[in-house]
Amino acid sequence: MDAIFKVLANPVRIRILTWLKDPDTNFPPMIHLPEEEKGKGYVCVGVIQEKAGVTQSTVSHYLNLMKQAELLSCKRIGQWTYYRRNEETLQKTSEYIASYL
Amino acid sequence: MDAIFKVLANPVRIRILTWLKDPDTNFPPMIHLPEEEKGKGYVCVGVIQEKAGVTQSTVSHYLNLMKQAELLSCKRIGQWTYYRRNEETLQKTSEYIASYL
């Protein structure tokens, strides 16, 4: 839970997390994503980087932190890595605050 | 909200927050607290410091951060400063995660 709060203690990462709630309106379509993976909320690193306005290495680092904290999961397809939200962790975090904090 | 997550990104502060959920079982009685303020969850700095196992200056700093983030409120009575949880902020934080994140 400590790693989760550390992730959330950064406004850029918070924004990424909220953007990924609605990829269709926040990112261009993932044209290389195979049909069977579409509609699952996957977004590739490049477009997240562009929107976040940080360097590629920074966004890659951030996404990795978020993955370690299980706030995101990822899938590599071809030369792209697609990240999406892990709703279960988000929900558990909310519940943790509501019932344990 | 950023300040809140920064506060939560520290295990000692998390512990303090949870201890303050139930002062009666986690802290000795506040014998100097006037009758009309009892039962409101107030705990003085000294006993929090002792239980947290950090120095007085550190706990004072932490409590101040938590107050800035509105996770705690405080009242000075005599030579003691009493802190208690601000349940409203906790609840709003949980709701923020559940509905905006």
Add this chain to the structure above:
DNA sequence: TGACAATATCGAAATACTGCGATAAGTAGA
């Protein structure tokens, strides 16, 4: 295989946080 594109990792400098000891400020009582 070679060139290119996307992402990950490395190394480093700037900044922020942690947590301490020392000291200051406020309060109460003799």
Add this chain to the structure above:
DNA sequence: TCTACTTATCGCAGTATTTCGATATTGTCA
């Protein structure tokens, strides 16, 4: 007023985080 007690603030050293540029890795395609 002097002293003791409680808490706040200051200054600092150690550590962690932020964020970058450079480089490595991985995958694609000609």
